[in-house]
Amino acid sequence: MKILGLSALYHDSAAVLLDDGRIVAAAQEERFTRVKHDAAFPCHAVRYCLEEGGVGLDELDHVVFYDKPFLKFERLLETYLAFAPRGFRSFATAMPVWLKEKLFQRKLLEDELKGLGATGSWEERLLFAEHHQSHAASAFYPSPFDEAVVLTMDGVGEWATTSVAIGRGRELEMVKEIHFPHSLGLLYSAFTYYTGFKVNSGEYKVMGLAPYGEPRYVDLILEHLIDLKEDGSFRLDLRYFDYCTGLTMTNRRFDQLFGGCPPRRADEPLTPFHMDMAASVQAVTEEAVLRLTRGLAEEYAIPNLCLAGGVALNCVANGKVLRDGRFREIWVQPAAGDAGGALGAALAAYHQHREQPRTVDRGARDAMNGSYLGPAFAQREIEARLRAAGAVFEVLEEGGLERRCAELLAEEQVVGWFQGRMEFGPRALGGRSILGDPRSPRMQSQLNLKIKYRESFRPFAPSVLAERVSGWFELEGASPYMLMVAEVAEGRRRPVEEEGLSGIDKLQAVRSEIPAVTHVDHSARIQTVHADTNPRYHALIRAFETITGCPVLINTSFNVRGEPIVATPEDAFRCFMGTGMDYLAIGDCLLAKEAQNPALLRDYRTAFEPD
Template sequence: MYILGLTTLGDSAAALIEDGRIVAAAEEERFSRKKHHSGFPYKAIEFCLDHAGITLKDVEHVGHYWKPWILRHKAMQAVKSAFVSRDMFRARADRGIAQVGDSYLGMFKHPKRLREHFGPSDFKFHYFEHHQTHAASAFFVSPFETAAVLTWDGTGEDTTTLFSRGRGNELEVLRRIKLPHSLGQFYSAVTNYIGFDMFAGDEWKVMGLAAYGKPKFYDFFREKVLTTNGHGDFKFNIQVLDHHLAKHYKFPDAIVNELGPGRKRGEELTEHHWDVACSAQKALEDTAIYLVKQIKEMTGEENLCMAGGVAFNSVMNGRIFHETPFKNFYVQPAAGDAGCSLGSALMVWHQLLGNKREVVMDHAYWGPGFSNDECRSALDEAGLRYETLEDDVLLPRLAKMISEGAIIGWFNGRMELGPRALGARSFLADPRRSDMREILNHKVKLREWFRPLAPSMHEENGTEVFGVEHHDPFMITVIEVAEEYKDRIPAVVHVDGTARPQMVSRKTNPRYWALIDEFKKLTGIPMLLNTSFNVQEPIVCTPKDAVNTFKNSNFDALVLENNLVIRERQLPDA
């Protein structure tokens, strides 16, 4: 039985499962080349069907990640905001009218859209609650038979934080926290206060910048903005900092009087902004740890699954992993809304149809893959000179090039699901070089100086590098690097002495593991610097995308499967 799952607003995506097993999954942005693509995922659906060798008529069920008729709570929040401020009400009303007309009501047309675009089919269409699809995306592919499940984001239909328990093939909802109290909206508002753009996904920048600051304003955030009440709850005070006003870079007098005016886009980032980021990050972390301890008390479980956009805060995750009573943790690589496409399909298979669980998602490689012939066609079309080499020649050569300072565009196997490059579509470099972060951020990635870079490392060496037992195959935690290792790998150690590792398994990505092994043979270092293969656009998907990035940016070599392109060997006009 084939089941299709859909995410159809921001970070739209599609996932296809067959008898409960993942067949394919991808974000629409990788095909449209528009970051955080919002809209119906036609191309992602087409990929999923093509990869399985089926048509829509072979799909029996379609799961959708949103119930568009749940509008009352948001409407009431808009009305209440009118008693606080006219601007606050207007910001909600304008956004709400647009969402209802263009987004929510449009969801009722999705079954028709599918049939019009992909042909007739007798599938049954199911609408699920947003946060329950988040929970399903994590628990149903986790290695746990039972677990506490905590999902948190900006908002779903009305819920911002969901406490659940997973047992076997069922999820039980235990508690909800609803708007306006939202950790995701708190962090997004801070993002815009610091002059970044929440709609571009710039929350990552706040997290990276926070390490440079001091928590000077922590007490303000915890006492006036994001508070806990001792009853397993938290409150986000929109009279002090409002997400909807922040979308328009407007901020209440209460926060301006305390912190000063928000930074305008393009203005210099000062230590004051570092301190605001640091304070907000610590406020988020402490509130999150408080909630994690609450769900531990509620469930008594030893295992914790997390999903939702807040679960991408890897600094927070690192503290949760090591400072809370849970023994085991699972966060899947597409923890944001894109992963709800998978969660929707799994909700049908397990929760609705009652089927047993048989799958553990231990890797992220569910997107398109390409043969050597397809890669060579793209290179030939671009007029690039290349060599085709077997791995026993290619991998040692690449390791030597990297050890001598080369930056490699690495295109290997099926594309990753989720925002992290995990050794399928990556820029690779030498973690030992202290200047490599500046080179990559300024000359290749064309992004801010403070953005950290991450290590991909042999999973066998985790304890050696971090001094504690730690396993993270999806690069979703930040952890302190062991003192004796910090000076050996400066390019991947952030200013606060931490790193965000990907533990690479020989089982799930043997070729990438082997490349790291060749570098280890040369240098004694069991890792490579890894950052996403993209420059101011979505991560590359196809060989043509990779070639375009190579031709329009500044890195030393491109590897498309077994085909090696070296920049200095190209003709001047290539």
């Protein structure tokens, strides 16, 4: 049975192909169009998935969309009626779009599929899942658990903003929900907006900024903005927010609550006030998630927890839930945001609608294949594409590339690493990565300012050999998807003299043997690298360990600020030639910057709109 899952028309459009319940291919549309968070119908991602699976559209048993447009439209109308006449501008802005295309989404989807070559009737084959059902299915069905509590937290689906499901075998039962406009995701997005970052894009910047500040406003938030109960249920005081009736997230009452400061413009400097705001909303979010998970652990007495939805990408909160110990095992969907909804919709159709059995592979960590589910390129094709782009490269024999790149990294060279299948989800996991030496005190700022062209405070993640993780970090077990934060091991830390340092200046202090991946609070967003899912990346880090004694590399996504992660050798070469990267490894090909034609150098600083 072949099923195509789709997410589209809001943000992070994606397509996923299942064959008898097995994930064959998955990709986000942004990687092909080079438009960050592309919301368009994912025609390029669909073509890739079908090609990877060797199947045509007319051979599919079902195409499944990740939410139900009529329920979303119902929410829009009911929200307007509840707040009328306030919010007319917002309503008038949204209505033409809904009446033109979103309200008639079945026809729109059918037309798009026909445009890709589909024929025949879609009356029985085109299905729609609910938004949180899609998220929950994406978290439970690929997980390694026969039974689990499934917690989904995001901005909003149709009505649900937080939901709980219980998964057993192929069954997945939704048992409770919190509804719009009360939303933990929208609370976090309100602070994202207020601190000057883009909503639905910059939330992770708020998380990265939080350790530079102090959570001074936690009590104020809990007293005025969110009524948080002991079991984690909550309600927001909507008098402080504008997302129901306006075109912004917060209003003047919100500003007045925090001293009258207006929202920061993107071009204005970050101040200690903004850092304190980030620290405060992060602390409140962590407390809310902990209360939710503690309540669920007590209520259901199930030892396993699955997480999905945009809030599940808050890896700091995830790490605290793990260390809290109320659940024995935690599994987070690596594509926890809306892109992962395409996967969940397909899995829900397979297991729930078509009632197909589910088996858990006891020998695997999960069914995501390391999340390496995107396109790959054969060596011959890589060489042809690089030549056509004007690249100069050498081809190394088997094993030689890993040894040479390890030597370069040990010399503090920055290496672009393009290998195997592209990752599905927002994290680069050693398929499309930029790598550096974590032991270098200067590497963090060098990567941010000269290669990523982004804010200096942004932290970098360590990739560590799975078998070495406990020797370097306070983490037992696996974190293959970079969705858990833990502290650097006590024995790897260094005494820090921070007198006179505050805010961003804290970056100057060397906190551990691996300062480039040690955040100012000694934390790190860890990726454990496993030989069975990414043998080449594992071999590279092992070679680096042989040279340096350190089984850790800096891993950041292969892109610049505002650019989607690279998808093709041409994308990688352009990014390489537009940034301060020293070397590029694609397949068995190694490119040195100094060997390239200077005429091909590009100024990448303004190539993409900042995210």
